[in-house]
Amino acid sequence: SQQGEEDPQALSIQEGENATMNCSYKTSINNLQWYRQNSGRGLVHLILIRSNEREKHSGRLRVTLDTSKKSSSLLITASRAADTASYFCANPHFTGNQFYFGTGTSLTVIP
Amino acid sequence: KAGVTQTPRYLIKTRGQQVTLSCSPISGHRSVSWYQQTPGQGLQFLFEYFSETQRNKGNFPGRFSGRQFSNSRSEMNVSTLELGDSALYLCASSLEGDREQPQHFGDGTRLSIL
Numbered sequence: 583s584q585q586g587e588e589d590p591q592a593l594s595i596q597e598g599e600n601a602t603m604n605c606s607y608k609t610s611i612n613n614l615q616w617y618r619q620n621s622g623r624g625l626v627h628l629i630l631i632r633s634n635e636r637e638k639h640s641g642r643l644r645v646t647l648d649t650s651k652k653s654s655s656l657l658i659t660a661s662r663a664a665d666t667a668s669y670f671c672a673n674p675h676f677t678g679n680q681f682y683f684g685t686g687t688s689l690t691v692i693p
Numbered sequence: 694k695a696g697v698t699q700t701p702r703y704l705i706k707t708r709g710q711q712v713t714l715s716c717s718p719i720s721g722h723r724s725v726s727w728y729q730q731t732p733g734q735g736l737q738f739l740f741e742y743f744s745e746t747q748r749n750k751g752n753f754p755g756r757f758s759g760r761q762f763s764n765s766r767s768e769m770n771v772s773t774l775e776l777g778d779s780a781l782y783l784c785a786s787s788l789e790g791d792r793e794q795p796q797h798f799g800d801g802t803r804l805s806i807l
């Protein structure tokens with residue numbers, strides 16, 4: 583399987599704290615994308631980081647990428663209850679529009 | 694702009710039956726991909742259609758098939774249903790199917806096999 587893994591599998595924090603989740607992948611990548619999935623809903627694209635980038639920001643989100651370690655991390659700062667969701671990293675197959683999704687981190691933000 | 698629409702939202706079938714799921718992509722999007730999501734296996738790629746042609750295929754048996762129409766709407770068919778086919782089936786669309794474009798997901802069809 584070329585599926586990646588997220589770590590931790592589950593994370594519970596208080597509102598206002600920062601949440602960090604990590605992703606490891608197995609193949610060489612062109613880019614890596616992060617998605618959020620609220621319970622019972624589809625996935626929503628959050629951010630894309632290219633293989634030649636090391637860090638990217640979008641609002642309260644900060645993503646880092648280390649291609650030598652085949653890993654990425656997603657930091658959500660000043661978390662809110664509405665951030666409660668599962669978070670997935672995804673990397674596309676190098677030659678096609680086929681994405682390999684990680685196993686996901688379930689984040690619970692307690693108000 | 695309307696998002697990706699999947700119908701039906703819920704389905705209950707019995708073993709041996711067949712089922713057809715439908716996906717309407719965002720207007721103008723030509724690529725439609727299908728994924729199976731289960732607690733044990735996570736998100737697994739089924740196939741991708743672009744301009745009515747299957748362009749990529751995941752590692753699923755031939756019981757899983759799909760097609761895309763000229764208006765980019767897509768259907769997925771599963772024949773001879775098995776208990777293990779119980780899952781959330783997600784459809785995603787993108788403009789040109791470029792791997793640097795974000796995938797826009799529908800809310801899925803929850804398929805339960807009894």
